[in-house]
Amino acid sequence: MSELKPGTKIGLNGGGQVEIIKELGRGGQGIVYLVNLDGAQMALKWYLNDPGDKFYKNLERNINAGAPSDAFLWPEYITKRESGSFGYVMKVRPRNYYEFGNYLLAKVTFKSVTAMLAAAMKICDGFMMLHRHGYSYQDLNDGNFFIDPSTGDVLICDNDNVMPQGDKSGIMGKARYMAPEIVAGGIPDKYSDQFSLSVILFMLFYANHPFEGARVVACPCMTESYEKKFYGSEAIFIYDPNNDTNRPVRGIHQNVIRRWMAFPQLLRETFIDQFSEEKLRNPNTRLIEMKWKDIINKVRDEMVVCPHCGDEAFVEIKDSSTRCMNCGKTINTSLRLILGSRELPLTPKTEIFIDTDNIPDGRVAVDTTGTTLIQNVSPDAWVVETASGKIKQVDPQGYMPAKPGLKIKLKIHNEDYNLEITTK
Protein backbone atom coordinates (compact mmCIF):
# COMPACT_ATOMS: atom_id res chain seq x y z
CA MET A 1 0.00 0.00 0.00
CA SER A 2 1.67 3.20 -1.12
CA GLU A 3 0.08 6.65 -1.07
CA LEU A 4 1.82 9.90 -1.93
CA LYS A 5 1.60 13.20 -0.03
CA PRO A 6 1.42 16.65 -1.67
CA GLY A 7 4.91 17.97 -2.28
CA THR A 8 6.40 14.49 -2.80
CA LYS A 9 8.71 14.34 -5.81
CA ILE A 10 8.85 11.20 -7.95
CA GLY A 11 11.57 10.67 -10.53
CA LEU A 12 10.68 9.82 -14.13
CA ASN A 13 12.38 7.07 -16.02
CA GLY A 14 14.68 8.81 -18.49
CA GLY A 15 15.08 11.96 -16.38
CA GLY A 16 13.01 14.73 -14.82
CA GLN A 17 10.48 14.48 -12.02
CA VAL A 18 6.89 15.22 -11.08
CA GLU A 19 5.68 16.86 -7.88
CA ILE A 20 2.40 15.75 -6.29
CA ILE A 21 -0.16 18.60 -6.05
CA LYS A 22 -3.30 16.77 -4.90
CA GLU A 23 -5.42 13.62 -5.33
CA LEU A 24 -7.90 13.67 -8.23
CA GLY A 25 -9.57 10.32 -7.64
CA ARG A 26 -8.99 6.69 -6.78
CA GLY A 27 -10.01 3.22 -7.88
CA GLY A 28 -9.23 -0.35 -6.91
CA GLN A 29 -5.87 -0.34 -8.67
CA GLY A 30 -4.49 3.04 -7.79
CA ILE A 31 -4.78 6.76 -7.13
CA VAL A 32 -4.72 9.52 -9.73
CA TYR A 33 -2.86 12.65 -8.64
CA LEU A 34 -2.60 16.09 -10.17
CA VAL A 35 1.13 16.68 -10.59
CA ASN A 36 3.46 19.40 -11.73
CA LEU A 37 5.84 18.47 -14.55
CA ASP A 38 8.16 21.34 -15.49
CA GLY A 39 5.40 23.87 -14.80
CA ALA A 40 2.67 21.93 -16.65
CA GLN A 41 -0.23 20.24 -14.85
CA MET A 42 -0.43 16.55 -15.66
CA ALA A 43 -2.07 13.48 -14.11
CA LEU A 44 -0.14 10.66 -12.43
CA LYS A 45 -1.73 7.26 -11.99
CA TRP A 46 0.03 5.66 -9.06
CA TYR A 47 -0.46 1.95 -8.36
CA LEU A 48 -1.28 1.05 -4.77
CA ASN A 49 0.67 -2.17 -5.23
CA ASP A 50 3.51 -2.63 -7.70
CA PRO A 51 1.95 -4.63 -10.59
CA GLY A 52 5.29 -6.25 -11.46
CA ASP A 53 8.06 -6.27 -14.10
CA LYS A 54 6.03 -7.46 -17.06
CA PHE A 55 3.47 -4.71 -16.51
CA TYR A 56 6.23 -2.09 -16.15
CA LYS A 57 7.95 -3.18 -19.37
CA ASN A 58 4.67 -3.23 -21.29
CA LEU A 59 3.83 0.32 -20.17
CA GLU A 60 7.30 1.49 -21.12
CA ARG A 61 6.91 -0.04 -24.57
CA ASN A 62 3.49 1.58 -25.09
CA ILE A 63 4.88 4.98 -24.06
CA ASN A 64 7.73 4.67 -26.54
CA ALA A 65 5.35 3.65 -29.33
CA GLY A 66 3.01 6.60 -28.72
CA ALA A 67 -0.79 6.86 -28.83
CA PRO A 68 -2.56 5.05 -31.72
CA SER A 69 -4.84 8.10 -32.20
CA ASP A 70 -5.94 11.27 -30.42
CA ALA A 71 -8.91 9.33 -28.97
CA PHE A 72 -6.58 7.91 -26.30
CA LEU A 73 -5.48 9.53 -23.06
CA TRP A 74 -2.22 7.64 -23.48
CA PRO A 75 0.58 7.16 -20.93
CA GLU A 76 3.36 9.67 -21.71
CA TYR A 77 5.98 9.01 -19.02
CA ILE A 78 6.63 6.22 -16.56
CA THR A 79 8.09 6.89 -13.12
CA LYS A 80 11.03 5.18 -11.55
CA ARG A 81 10.19 2.49 -9.06
CA GLU A 82 10.07 4.40 -5.79
CA SER A 83 8.28 4.14 -2.46
CA GLY A 84 7.38 0.52 -3.19
CA SER A 85 5.51 1.12 -6.42
CA PHE A 86 5.41 3.16 -9.65
CA GLY A 87 3.00 5.08 -11.86
CA TYR A 88 2.61 6.74 -15.22
CA VAL A 89 1.97 10.31 -16.32
CA MET A 90 -0.72 11.37 -18.79
CA LYS A 91 -2.61 14.54 -19.71
CA VAL A 92 -5.34 15.74 -17.36
CA ARG A 93 -8.82 14.86 -18.59
CA PRO A 94 -10.66 18.10 -19.52
CA ARG A 95 -13.72 19.01 -17.42
CA ASN A 96 -16.23 18.84 -20.29
CA TYR A 97 -15.74 15.07 -20.76
CA TYR A 98 -18.13 12.84 -18.77
CA GLU A 99 -17.88 9.12 -18.04
CA PHE A 100 -19.99 7.02 -20.40
CA GLY A 101 -21.73 5.40 -17.40
CA ASN A 102 -23.30 8.81 -16.65
CA TYR A 103 -24.97 8.80 -20.06
CA LEU A 104 -26.46 5.37 -19.37
CA LEU A 105 -27.93 6.68 -16.11
CA ALA A 106 -29.19 9.81 -17.95
CA LYS A 107 -27.14 12.02 -15.63
CA VAL A 108 -25.61 13.45 -18.81
CA THR A 109 -27.31 13.51 -22.22
CA PHE A 110 -25.98 14.19 -25.70
CA LYS A 111 -26.81 17.66 -26.97
CA SER A 112 -27.74 16.16 -30.36
CA VAL A 113 -27.93 12.95 -32.37
CA THR A 114 -25.07 14.39 -34.40
CA ALA A 115 -22.92 14.39 -31.23
CA MET A 116 -23.99 10.82 -30.43
CA LEU A 117 -22.99 9.67 -33.93
CA ALA A 118 -19.69 11.53 -33.65
CA ALA A 119 -18.97 9.65 -30.41
CA ALA A 120 -19.74 6.30 -32.09
CA MET A 121 -17.45 7.15 -35.00
CA LYS A 122 -14.62 8.27 -32.75
CA ILE A 123 -14.81 5.10 -30.63
CA CYS A 124 -14.71 2.88 -33.75
CA ASP A 125 -11.84 4.87 -35.21
CA GLY A 126 -9.88 4.69 -31.93
CA PHE A 127 -10.20 0.90 -31.79
CA MET A 128 -9.38 0.55 -35.47
CA MET A 129 -6.12 2.45 -34.89
CA LEU A 130 -5.40 0.51 -31.69
CA HIS A 131 -5.76 -2.84 -33.48
CA ARG A 132 -3.77 -1.59 -36.48
CA HIS A 133 -0.92 -0.86 -34.10
CA GLY A 134 -1.06 -4.51 -33.02
CA TYR A 135 -2.64 -3.95 -29.62
CA SER A 136 -5.71 -5.30 -27.93
CA TYR A 137 -7.44 -3.24 -25.26
CA GLN A 138 -8.62 -6.22 -23.17
CA ASP A 139 -10.77 -4.29 -20.73
CA LEU A 140 -13.34 -2.35 -22.74
CA ASN A 141 -16.17 -1.14 -20.51
CA ASP A 142 -18.37 1.86 -19.69
CA GLY A 143 -15.81 3.24 -17.23
CA ASN A 144 -13.10 3.74 -19.88
CA PHE A 145 -14.86 6.27 -22.08
CA PHE A 146 -15.24 9.95 -21.42
CA ILE A 147 -17.41 11.88 -23.83
CA ASP A 148 -18.06 15.57 -24.48
CA PRO A 149 -21.88 15.77 -24.69
CA SER A 150 -21.90 18.76 -27.03
CA THR A 151 -19.40 17.56 -29.66
CA GLY A 152 -19.37 13.81 -29.07
CA ASP A 153 -15.59 13.85 -28.82
CA VAL A 154 -14.26 10.83 -26.94
CA LEU A 155 -11.29 10.17 -24.70
CA ILE A 156 -10.45 6.54 -23.99
CA CYS A 157 -8.74 6.19 -20.63
CA ASP A 158 -7.17 3.40 -18.56
CA ASN A 159 -4.80 2.43 -21.33
CA ASP A 160 -2.40 0.67 -18.99
CA ASN A 161 -3.91 -2.75 -19.79
CA VAL A 162 -3.35 -2.32 -23.52
CA MET A 163 -1.18 -5.22 -24.65
CA PRO A 164 0.21 -6.61 -27.89
CA GLN A 165 -2.22 -9.03 -29.56
CA GLY A 166 -2.03 -12.46 -27.96
CA ASP A 167 -0.42 -11.27 -24.72
CA LYS A 168 -2.35 -11.62 -21.52
CA SER A 169 -2.49 -8.69 -19.11
CA GLY A 170 -4.16 -10.79 -16.46
CA ILE A 171 -7.15 -8.45 -16.75
CA MET A 172 -10.18 -10.40 -17.89
CA GLY A 173 -12.36 -7.40 -18.63
CA LYS A 174 -15.53 -6.33 -16.90
CA ALA A 175 -18.54 -8.64 -16.81
CA ARG A 176 -21.35 -7.43 -19.12
CA TYR A 177 -18.75 -6.22 -21.63
CA MET A 178 -16.69 -9.38 -22.03
CA ALA A 179 -17.16 -11.57 -25.08
CA PRO A 180 -18.79 -14.97 -24.38
CA GLU A 181 -15.53 -16.80 -25.11
CA ILE A 182 -13.74 -14.69 -22.47
CA VAL A 183 -16.52 -15.30 -19.94
CA ALA A 184 -15.85 -18.99 -20.64
CA GLY A 185 -12.15 -18.51 -19.80
CA GLY A 186 -10.46 -17.45 -23.08
CA ILE A 187 -7.72 -14.83 -23.54
CA PRO A 188 -8.88 -11.34 -24.63
CA ASP A 189 -7.82 -10.38 -28.17
CA LYS A 190 -8.96 -8.09 -30.98
CA TYR A 191 -12.01 -10.28 -31.66
CA SER A 192 -13.17 -10.04 -28.07
CA ASP A 193 -12.50 -6.28 -28.28
CA GLN A 194 -14.77 -6.22 -31.36
CA PHE A 195 -17.53 -7.88 -29.38
CA SER A 196 -17.11 -5.38 -26.53
CA LEU A 197 -17.17 -2.58 -29.11
CA SER A 198 -20.57 -3.76 -30.39
CA VAL A 199 -21.88 -3.81 -26.81
CA ILE A 200 -20.57 -0.27 -26.18
CA LEU A 201 -22.10 0.99 -29.45
CA PHE A 202 -25.43 -0.66 -28.66
CA MET A 203 -25.48 1.01 -25.25
CA LEU A 204 -24.43 4.34 -26.75
CA PHE A 205 -27.37 4.30 -29.17
CA TYR A 206 -30.07 2.60 -27.11
CA ALA A 207 -28.92 3.19 -23.49
CA ASN A 208 -29.70 -0.39 -22.42
CA HIS A 209 -27.66 -3.60 -22.45
CA PRO A 210 -28.05 -5.93 -25.46
CA PHE A 211 -28.37 -9.07 -23.30
CA GLU A 212 -30.43 -7.69 -20.44
CA GLY A 213 -34.09 -8.47 -21.01
CA ALA A 214 -36.82 -10.60 -19.45
CA ARG A 215 -34.51 -13.50 -18.59
CA VAL A 216 -32.14 -11.31 -16.61
CA VAL A 217 -35.01 -9.47 -14.91
CA ALA A 218 -36.47 -12.83 -13.82
CA CYS A 219 -33.17 -13.83 -12.24
CA PRO A 220 -33.62 -13.81 -8.46
CA CYS A 221 -30.02 -12.89 -7.67
CA MET A 222 -27.09 -12.29 -10.04
CA THR A 223 -24.53 -14.85 -8.97
CA GLU A 224 -21.33 -15.65 -10.81
CA SER A 225 -22.87 -18.75 -12.33
CA TYR A 226 -25.87 -16.78 -13.65
CA GLU A 227 -23.51 -14.12 -14.99
CA LYS A 228 -21.61 -16.83 -16.90
CA LYS A 229 -24.88 -17.96 -18.42
CA PHE A 230 -26.46 -14.60 -19.32
CA TYR A 231 -23.30 -13.02 -20.72
CA GLY A 232 -21.55 -16.20 -21.83
CA SER A 233 -22.78 -19.69 -22.63
CA GLU A 234 -26.48 -18.72 -22.92
CA ALA A 235 -26.31 -15.08 -23.99
CA ILE A 236 -29.46 -14.13 -25.93
CA PHE A 237 -29.81 -10.80 -27.70
CA ILE A 238 -32.92 -8.94 -26.51
CA TYR A 239 -34.14 -8.58 -30.12
CA ASP A 240 -32.99 -11.97 -31.42
CA PRO A 241 -35.53 -12.67 -34.21
CA ASN A 242 -35.24 -16.44 -33.59
CA ASN A 243 -35.59 -16.36 -29.83
CA ASP A 244 -38.03 -14.09 -28.01
CA THR A 245 -37.33 -15.31 -24.46
CA ASN A 246 -35.21 -12.30 -23.49
CA ARG A 247 -37.16 -9.32 -24.84
CA PRO A 248 -36.82 -5.90 -23.14
CA VAL A 249 -39.28 -5.38 -20.31
CA ARG A 250 -41.67 -2.41 -20.26
CA GLY A 251 -40.95 -0.04 -17.38
CA ILE A 252 -37.38 -1.36 -17.02
CA HIS A 253 -35.81 -1.17 -20.48
CA GLN A 254 -37.70 1.91 -21.66
CA ASN A 255 -34.80 3.48 -23.55
CA VAL A 256 -34.27 0.65 -25.98
CA ILE A 257 -38.02 0.08 -26.34
CA ARG A 258 -38.46 3.74 -27.34
CA ARG A 259 -35.39 3.99 -29.59
CA TRP A 260 -35.22 0.57 -31.29
CA MET A 261 -37.69 1.41 -34.07
CA ALA A 262 -36.90 5.15 -34.13
CA PHE A 263 -33.29 4.56 -35.15
CA PRO A 264 -32.44 3.39 -38.70
CA GLN A 265 -33.12 -0.11 -39.94
CA LEU A 266 -29.46 -0.48 -40.87
CA LEU A 267 -28.51 -0.20 -37.20
CA ARG A 268 -31.13 -2.76 -36.18
CA GLU A 269 -29.96 -5.21 -38.85
CA THR A 270 -26.32 -4.78 -37.88
CA PHE A 271 -26.90 -5.42 -34.17
CA ILE A 272 -29.18 -8.40 -34.88
CA ASP A 273 -26.38 -9.84 -36.97
CA GLN A 274 -23.53 -9.04 -34.55
CA PHE A 275 -25.43 -10.50 -31.59
CA SER A 276 -26.71 -13.55 -33.47
CA GLU A 277 -25.77 -16.98 -32.13
CA GLU A 278 -23.40 -17.47 -35.05
CA LYS A 279 -21.39 -14.30 -34.35
CA LEU A 280 -21.38 -14.94 -30.61
CA ARG A 281 -19.86 -18.38 -31.20
CA ASN A 282 -17.45 -17.47 -34.01
CA PRO A 283 -15.33 -14.53 -32.85
CA ASN A 284 -13.43 -14.10 -36.13
CA THR A 285 -16.65 -13.47 -38.09
CA ARG A 286 -17.44 -10.28 -36.16
CA LEU A 287 -17.56 -6.87 -37.79
CA ILE A 288 -14.20 -5.12 -38.04
CA GLU A 289 -14.04 -1.46 -36.95
CA MET A 290 -13.62 -0.25 -40.55
CA LYS A 291 -17.01 -1.78 -41.46
CA TRP A 292 -18.56 -0.29 -38.35
CA LYS A 293 -17.32 3.10 -39.55
CA ASP A 294 -19.01 2.54 -42.93
CA ILE A 295 -22.25 1.70 -41.14
CA ILE A 296 -22.08 4.74 -38.89
CA ASN A 297 -21.42 6.87 -41.99
CA LYS A 298 -24.58 5.49 -43.57
CA VAL A 299 -26.59 6.01 -40.40
CA ARG A 300 -25.32 9.59 -40.28
CA ASP A 301 -26.30 10.01 -43.94
CA GLU A 302 -29.86 9.11 -42.90
CA MET A 303 -29.96 11.85 -40.29
CA VAL A 304 -31.32 15.13 -41.63
CA VAL A 305 -32.55 18.38 -40.15
CA CYS A 306 -36.31 18.51 -40.61
CA PRO A 307 -37.10 21.57 -42.78
CA HIS A 308 -40.44 22.00 -40.94
CA CYS A 309 -39.60 21.74 -37.23
CA GLY A 310 -35.79 22.10 -37.34
CA ASP A 311 -35.21 18.97 -35.25
CA GLU A 312 -32.87 16.15 -36.20
CA ALA A 313 -34.76 13.27 -37.81
CA PHE A 314 -33.83 9.90 -39.28
CA VAL A 315 -35.12 9.19 -42.79
CA GLU A 316 -35.17 5.89 -44.69
CA ILE A 317 -32.76 6.05 -47.60
CA LYS A 318 -34.82 3.58 -49.66
CA ASP A 319 -37.77 6.03 -49.75
CA SER A 320 -37.87 9.44 -51.45
CA SER A 321 -39.79 10.96 -48.55
CA THR A 322 -40.18 10.23 -44.84
CA ARG A 323 -42.51 11.52 -42.14
CA CYS A 324 -40.58 13.48 -39.52
CA MET A 325 -40.51 11.51 -36.24
CA ASN A 326 -40.86 14.77 -34.30
CA CYS A 327 -43.48 16.88 -36.13
CA GLY A 328 -45.07 14.26 -38.39
CA LYS A 329 -44.71 16.38 -41.54
CA THR A 330 -43.30 14.91 -44.74
CA ILE A 331 -39.60 15.46 -45.45
CA ASN A 332 -38.72 15.30 -49.13
CA THR A 333 -35.43 13.42 -49.50
CA SER A 334 -35.42 12.90 -53.27
CA LEU A 335 -32.38 15.11 -53.91
CA ARG A 336 -29.27 13.03 -53.20
CA LEU A 337 -25.52 13.23 -53.12
CA ILE A 338 -24.05 9.91 -54.23
CA LEU A 339 -20.70 8.73 -52.86
CA GLY A 340 -19.90 5.11 -53.69
CA SER A 341 -22.55 3.01 -51.99
CA ARG A 342 -23.65 5.97 -49.86
CA GLU A 343 -26.60 8.26 -50.55
CA LEU A 344 -26.87 11.53 -48.71
CA PRO A 345 -30.28 13.26 -48.87
CA LEU A 346 -29.78 16.99 -49.50
CA THR A 347 -32.27 18.61 -47.17
CA PRO A 348 -31.77 22.26 -46.11
CA LYS A 349 -29.63 22.92 -42.99
CA THR A 350 -28.30 19.34 -42.96
CA GLU A 351 -24.56 18.99 -42.55
CA ILE A 352 -22.65 16.78 -44.95
CA PHE A 353 -20.00 14.47 -43.49
CA ILE A 354 -17.85 12.94 -46.23
CA ASP A 355 -14.98 11.34 -44.31
CA THR A 356 -14.93 10.04 -40.74
CA ASP A 357 -13.22 12.86 -38.81
CA ASN A 358 -16.54 14.18 -37.44
CA ILE A 359 -15.95 17.62 -39.03
CA PRO A 360 -18.69 18.65 -41.52
CA ASP A 361 -17.39 19.13 -45.08
CA GLY A 362 -20.52 20.68 -46.57
CA ARG A 363 -23.81 22.20 -45.53
CA VAL A 364 -27.12 22.27 -47.39
CA ALA A 365 -28.75 25.71 -47.76
CA VAL A 366 -31.55 27.39 -49.73
CA ASP A 367 -31.33 30.73 -51.54
CA THR A 368 -34.07 33.40 -51.69
CA THR A 369 -35.59 31.78 -54.80
CA GLY A 370 -35.95 28.44 -53.02
CA THR A 371 -33.10 26.74 -54.90
CA THR A 372 -31.20 24.15 -52.85
CA LEU A 373 -27.48 24.94 -52.53
CA ILE A 374 -24.47 23.16 -51.09
CA GLN A 375 -21.92 25.21 -49.18
CA ASN A 376 -18.31 24.05 -49.13
CA VAL A 377 -17.36 24.31 -45.46
CA SER A 378 -14.11 22.35 -45.92
CA PRO A 379 -10.71 24.08 -46.03
CA ASP A 380 -10.08 23.11 -49.69
CA ALA A 381 -11.68 24.11 -53.00
CA TRP A 382 -14.02 21.67 -54.77
CA VAL A 383 -13.95 21.03 -58.50
CA VAL A 384 -17.42 20.78 -60.03
CA GLU A 385 -18.13 19.39 -63.47
CA THR A 386 -21.45 20.20 -65.17
CA ALA A 387 -23.37 17.72 -67.32
CA SER A 388 -21.98 19.45 -70.43
CA GLY A 389 -18.41 19.08 -69.21
CA LYS A 390 -17.78 22.62 -67.93
CA ILE A 391 -15.46 22.84 -64.93
CA LYS A 392 -16.08 25.24 -62.05
CA GLN A 393 -14.37 25.75 -58.73
CA VAL A 394 -16.18 26.15 -55.41
CA ASP A 395 -13.90 27.85 -52.91
CA PRO A 396 -14.08 27.26 -49.16
CA GLN A 397 -17.26 28.89 -47.80
CA GLY A 398 -18.53 29.20 -51.39
CA TYR A 399 -21.87 27.82 -52.63
CA MET A 400 -22.93 25.66 -55.58
CA PRO A 401 -26.43 24.75 -56.77
CA ALA A 402 -27.53 21.23 -55.79
CA LYS A 403 -28.42 20.40 -59.40
CA PRO A 404 -28.82 16.78 -60.53
CA GLY A 405 -26.02 15.75 -62.88
CA LEU A 406 -23.31 17.86 -61.26
CA LYS A 407 -20.16 15.98 -60.30
CA ILE A 408 -17.92 17.09 -57.45
CA LYS A 409 -14.28 16.17 -56.94
CA LEU A 410 -12.76 16.97 -53.58
CA LYS A 411 -9.83 16.09 -51.37
CA ILE A 412 -9.96 15.56 -47.62
CA HIS A 413 -6.83 14.64 -45.64
CA ASN A 414 -5.16 13.78 -49.00
CA GLU A 415 -7.89 11.33 -49.91
CA ASP A 416 -9.84 11.84 -53.20
CA TYR A 417 -13.63 11.69 -53.25
CA ASN A 418 -15.91 11.71 -56.30
CA LEU A 419 -19.52 12.66 -55.71
CA GLU A 420 -22.53 13.17 -57.92
CA ILE A 421 -25.85 14.89 -57.37
CA THR A 422 -28.93 12.97 -58.43
CA THR A 423 -32.66 12.63 -57.72
CA LYS A 424 -34.55 9.57 -56.63
Ligand SMILES: [Zn+2]
Ligand atom coordinates in the same frame (compact mmCIF):
# COMPACT_ATOMS: atom_id res chain seq x y z
ZN1 LIG B 1 -40.12 17.81 -38.18
